[in-house]
Amino acid sequence: MPVQVIDGAPETLLPSHLQKVDLKYLQWGCDQANKYFQGTVILSYPLTKLVNGTEFFKIVLQENSCSKTSTINVLFFGRLADDCGKVVHQGDTMVVAGFNVAKSPSANEDDRHCCHLEVSEDAGSAVYVRGNVFICVHFFIVFFQPVAPKYTYTPLNHLKGGTIVNLYGAVKFFKPPYVSKGTDYCSVVTIVDQSNVKLTCTLFNGNLDALPKIYKIGDIVRFHRIKIREYNKQMQGITGIGFASLTFDGTVGAPIVPRTSSKSYSFTEEEQKTIEELRTWAASNLSVCGPTAKLSGIQPMLFFDLTCQLVGKAEVDGSSFLLKVWDGTKCPHPSWKVLVEESDLEGDKVLIHRLRNLIVDILVYDNHVKLAKSLKVGSFLRIYSLHTKQASAENQPDVSYVEFHLHGGTCYGRGIRVLPENNPDVKELKAFMDSVNLTESQNVESMSSMELDGIFGNLSCKSNWKLIHSLLLHKNSTGHVIFNIALKKTWSVFLSFKQKVFGRYKIHMDLLDQKTIFTYSSISQQEVPDGDDFDLILRDCAASAPNPEVHNSLWYDCEVWDTENQGQRKIAVHFVKHDELLQEPEDTLIMVQGGTLKEIRKLSRRFKCIIPVRSTKEDLELLDLSAPFLLQGKIWHYGCKQCSNQKTIQSLSSLAEEEPSWEPTEIARVLGIEPLQYVFVMKFTLDDGTGALDAYLFDYEKFFQIPASEVLTSSLLQEKMEMIMNILCPSGTKLDDLPWLECFIRSYNVKDGMEQQVCYQIFDTMVAEDVI
DNA sequence: GTTTAGGATTCG
Numbered sequence: 034m035p036v037q038v039i040d041g042a043p044e045t046l047l048p049s050h051l052q053k054v055d056l057k058y059l060q061w062g063c064d065q066a067n068k069y070f071q072g073t074v075i076l077s078y079p080l081t082k083l084v085n086g087t088e089f090f091k092i093v094l095q096e097n098s099c100s101k102t103s104t105i106n107v108l109f110f111g112r113l114a115d116d117c118g119k120v121v122h123q124g125d126t127m128v129v130a131g132f133n134v135a136k137s138p139s140a141n142e143d144d145r146h147c148c149h150l151e152v153s154e155d156a157g158s159a160v161y162v163r164g165n166v167f168i169c170v171h172f173f174i175v176f177f178q179p180v181a182p183k184y185t186y187t188p189l190n191h192l193k194g195g196t197i198v199n200l201y202g203a204v205k206f207f208k209p210p211y212v213s214k215g216t217d218y219c220s221v222v223t224i225v226d227q228s229n230v231k232l233t234c235t236l237f238n239g240n241l242d243a244l245p246k247i248y249k250i251g252d253i254v255r256f257h258r259i260k261i262r263e264y265n266k267q268m269q270g271i272t273g274i275g276f277a278s279l280t281f282d283g284t285v286g287a288p289i290v291p292r293t294s295s296k297s298y299s300f301t302e303e304e305q306k307t308i309e310e311l312r313t314w315a316a317s318n319l320s321v322c323g324p325t326a327k328l329s330g331i332q333p334m335l336f337f338d339l340t341c342q343l344v345g346k347a348e349v350d351g352s353s354f355l356l357k358v359w360d361g362t363k364c365p366h367p368s369w370k371v372l373v374e375e376s377d378l379e380g381d382k383v384l385i386h387r388l389r390n391l392i393v394d395i396l397v398y399d400n401h402v403k404l405a406k407s408l409k410v411g412s413f414l415r416i417y418s419l420h421t422k423q424a425s426a427e428n429q430p431d432v433s434y435v436e437f438h439l440h441g442g443t444c445y446g447r448g449i450r451v452l453p454e455n456n457p458d459v460k461e462l463k464a465f466m467d468s469v470n471l472t473e474s475q476n477v478e479s480m481s482s483m484e485l486d487g488i489f490g491n492l493s494c495k496s497n498w499k500l501i502h503s504l505l506l507h508k509n510s511t512g513h514v515i516f517n518i519a520l521k522k523t524w525s526v527f528l529s530f531k532q533k534v535f536g537r538y539k540i541h542m543d544l545l546d547q548k549t550i551f552t553y554s555s556i557s558q559q560e561v562p563d564g565d566d567f568d569l570i571l572r573d574c575a576a577s578a579p580n581p582e583v584h585n586s587l588w589y590d591c592e593v594w595d596t597e598n599q600g601q602r603k604i605a606v607h608f609v610k611h612d613e614l615l616q617e618p619e620d621t622l623i624m625v626q627g628g629t630l631k632e633i634r635k636l637s638r639r640f641k642c643i644i645p646v647r648s649t650k651e652d653l654e655l656l657d658l659s660a661p662f663l664l665q666g667k668i669w670h671y672g673c674k675q676c677s678n679q680k681t682i683q684s685l686s687s688l689a690e691e692e693p694s695w696e697p698t699e700i701a702r703v704l705g706i707e708p709l710q711y712v713f714v715m716k717f718t719l720d721d722g723t724g725a726l727d728a729y730l731f732d733y734e735k736f737f738q739i740p741a742s743e744v745l746t747s748s749l750l751q752e753k754m755e756m757i758m759n760i761l762c763p764s765g766t767k768l769d770d771l772p773w774l775e776c777f778i779r780s781y782n783v784k785d786g787m788e789q790q791v792c793y794q795i796f797d798t799m800v801a802e803d804v805i
Numbered sequence: 806g807t808t809t810a811g812g813a814t815t816c817g
Contacts, residue, residue: 206812215809223812235810264811271811336814353817398817420815436817444814 051130056096056105061134061148069130070150072096075104080118083110090114093145094127105146106137110153122297184257184299186307190228194263197273200256201307202226203283203315206233207247208443209417209450212403213237220244221443224254227314234259234270236278242294244278248415248452251283251319253311255291255304282457285312328393329362333423333435336445339416340458342466343408344392345380347373352441353398354405358414359391361466367434368393369424380410391469395419397449399441404449413459418447564746567669568630570660571645575627579605580648588686589624590615604628606636607646607653609689622695624653624682637664642695646682653682655704662706663697667746670697672706680705 054068072094083089090109107129109117121127129150137149187198202224213219217237222245225231234256238244245254260273279291279298289305291298326337345357355371357380371394378385385392395416397405408414420440425433439447452459578601584591589607596602607624608615615621622642625633637643643664646653655662658677661669684703688695701708737757744750 208810208812213809215807217809219809221810221812233812237809267811269811350817396817418814422815438815438817440815440817442814443810444812446812447814 056103056146059105059134059146059148061136065132065134069128070094070096070105070132071126071128072105074121074123074125074127077118077121077123080114087111088114088118090118090121092117092121092127094129104144106139106143106149107132108149108151110151113152120296186255188228189224189226189230189232192230192232192261192268194261194268196261197258198261200224200226200232200254200259200270201311202232202254202256203311203319204247204250204252204254205231205319206250206446207252208446209247209415209448210241210244211400211443211448218244220247222247222254225315225319226311229318232268232270234272236270236272236276238272238276240294245280246292246294247280248450248456248458249283251315253281253283253308253315255279255281255308281308281312283312283315285309285316287457327362328360328364328391331364331366331421331435333366333421333433336418336420339419340413340452340462341416342413342462343380343410344388345378345385346405346408346410347378348406349373349396352402353396354402356395356397356405356408356414356416357385357392358395358416359388359393359466360462361391361469363391364393364435369434369436370394371396393437395437395439397439400443401439401441401447401449408449408451413452413454413456413462415450415452415458416448417450418445564630567660570656571628571630571633574645574647574656575602575629577647579603579626580650583648583651583653586686587613588689602627604632605648609685609693611689611693620693620695622685622689622693622700626653633664637666641665642700644682644685644700655679655682658706662704663700665695665697668697668742669746670701671709672701672704673709676707678705678707 050067051069052067054065054070056070059070074092075095076093078091080088080090087110090113092107092109093104094107096103096105107127129152132150132152134148135151137143137145137147139145140147184199186201187196189200189202192198203226204222205225206221206223208219208221210218210220215237217239218241220236221233222236223231223233236244245256247254255278256270257277258273258275259270260276261268261270263269277293277295277298279293279300281289281291289308291300326332326335326339328339328341331337339358339360341358341360343356343358345355347355347357349355349371355373355378357378416439418439420438422436422438423433424436439449454460454463579593581593584593584605584607589609591605591607593603593605596604605626606628607626609622609624610616618639619641621640622644623636623640624644624646625636626646626648628636628645633643633645644662645656645660645664647656648654658672658674658679662672663670680703682704684705685700688699688703698708700706736754739750739754739757744754
């Protein structure tokens with residue numbers, strides 16, 4: 034860089050052939066090769082770009098004389114403009130050599146010299162370095178700082194309104210910079226000094242870096258040019274023009290290194306002493322131990338500051354944002370997992386998976402969302418006044434887990450601050466994270482196995498997970514364990530809980546930690562009932578006649594049909610209205626009583642939703658949950674008998690009032706039904722030539738584009754399923770002729786009575802369809 | 806050249 038900031042007098046550093054030029058002798062057209070001009074920077078304009086893209090920087094230099102023409106414009110172009118623009122300050126002394134003199138187009142307006150100086154780094158000019166000074170064959174420029182002005186600092190008990198002062202103080206309270214409702218970042222800082230007087234300062238700046246870099250209560254700050262005024266009968270500090278700050282670690286004995294964004298600042302030995310004195314004073318007069326905690330030490334229902342690393346982030350909705358963080362320690366309580374779309378999650382998926390047992394999910398709200406969005410994954414954060422909240426699952430009040438919230442607002446300094454990598458706390462954290470043995474925490478893994486828990490519920494208890502592939506990785510660098518498929522198929526379809534209920538997996542973790550054995554009750558899994566079962570239930574209902582009392586209501590109309598040659602059987606169809614009007618059939622939900630399976634199937638082709646019902650003396654009611662509570666085309670929705678807390682059919686009217694979209698989850702919710710989800714469960718025997726292994730595959734929703742929810746009611750899909758299974762597992766073939774499958778496998782322990790058994794699961798595996 | 810906020814937890 035051809036620009037150098039120096040300490041000494043510039044004259045002593047200049048080559049002897051250069052002669053100083055006075056402005057009155059400066060003329061256009063004269064050779065200036067051996068001349069230099071010295072002046073004080075009285076004005077500098079913002080660094081800008083010319084139309085052609087060249088960097089451009091303009092300053093005004095004043096000669097140290099009093100004549101009227103003592104100022105001159107100096108124009109910098111190209112790299113020099115860029116370099117100078119970053120370091121030149123008003124008040125600097127500057128020496129310019131190697132300049133061109135040109136006529137100043139603005140001389141008439143600005144009353145400055147009729148010429149201006151043009152300075153640029155010519156292409157090809159060689160730069161020689163001699164000692165501290167850069168000398169360029171065509172020009173060189175040096176600056177030196179004016180003598181540091183002597184600052185005086187006002188003790189906090191001597192403040193007067195309407196003054197601008199310089200202050201020192203220990204931070205008693207602070208709000209990390211947050212996005213204000215105006216144009217700037219805001220940070221509120223309360224400082225105190227040996228006079229024991231407090232001053233709360235409200236600091237604004239559009240540039241986050243320009244606000245004091247306070248990380249902890251007890252940090253020491255130095256404020257220059259802060260405005261003092263009275264507010265609510267108290268003194269208040271506020272940013273004004275020229276405000277600048279330095280921040281120091283408040284720890285007694287720690288190195289005195291100022292944190293500042295300013296490139297030039299004065300700092301004397303005397304000031305160093307001031308900081309040491311303030312540190313010592315604060316150590317005994319200020320309670321500096323903030324409510325910090327490690328994840329391993331958190332208590333529910335508390336506010337605390339967390340120092341952590343960001344590993345993932347995702348937008349949840351407009352007013353909340355998810356941060357996935359870890360601090361190397363393990364939260365002792367089961368903690369929540371916030372569900373987001375995989376595609377919405379930013380961060381290294383592999384790392385997130387590896388750290389899954391140490392990561393906690395934090396939801397930040399409202400004003401913190403904007404800042405949270407801007408955070409870079411991988412950065413180190415301190416989250417202030419984070420709230421842990423104990424919550425329990427809706428249907429199991431005795432089962433609790435911890436939620437992490439950063440509520441909206443900035444009370445108690447609530448907010449987020451990025452810590453630099455060189456921060457001592459970050460260094461310590463990093464060292465600790467490096468020492469964490471991930472395999473240890475993975476051995477008691479349960480997080481990602483939550484779904485499996487649901488499936489295997491009644492047959493198993495899981496005590497110890499091991500990732501086989503991670504053990505074999507040392508031998509196989511592809512990260513895949515290769516097995517050959519060699520067994521005849523066995524596939525069936527199960528129903529299991531929806532993900533919401535799976536969220537309870539956290540309990541298992543806790544129980545595992547206590548080395549107790551947890552066994553699911555049989556409720557967590559049930560085989561999909563046969564269509565014939567449903568038909569029987571329907572026939573049973575049809576035996577009793579519909580109750581005419583409940584035929585019409587404000588929110589549905591009823592039609593009753595007689596049947597031919599079927600005795601007394603009547604079919605009652607209740608059409609749910611919206612806004613007191615019937616909707617188009619394809620948008621309509623109907624409640625059917627007395628229909629057979631065949632009739633209901635027929636109706637489900639025409640109407641959007643069907644709820645099979647029966648009538649009591651007072652009202653309609655849902656059938657037993659052995660039957661589907663809702664039919665949508667070919668999809669039959671079932672509810673869990675044990676977990677559902679059924680509400681009256683009247684609850685549906687609330688949905689009918691709004692513009693009803695008849696979402697199954699919404700219908701289930703208002704009816705108090707815990708919906709069940711269709712899952713494929715398949716068992717494969719894999720053989721890699723060295724041995725055979727049985728492994729289970731669980732697939733929600735879709736297996737090769739075949740939805741689990743539809744396969745039982747579609748013969749077409751069943752045929753497709755057969756075909757795929759025949760390709761994957763052709764029967765009666767020799768091992769060598771069987772297809773290869775690359776997949777991830779992991780083991781888990783299953784306890785059946787007293788017997789313990791190791792089982793295997795295929796997971797995270799994708800088989801490309803064109804292979805099939 | 807103005808505004809923001811002006812310390813004082815918990816809805817999600």
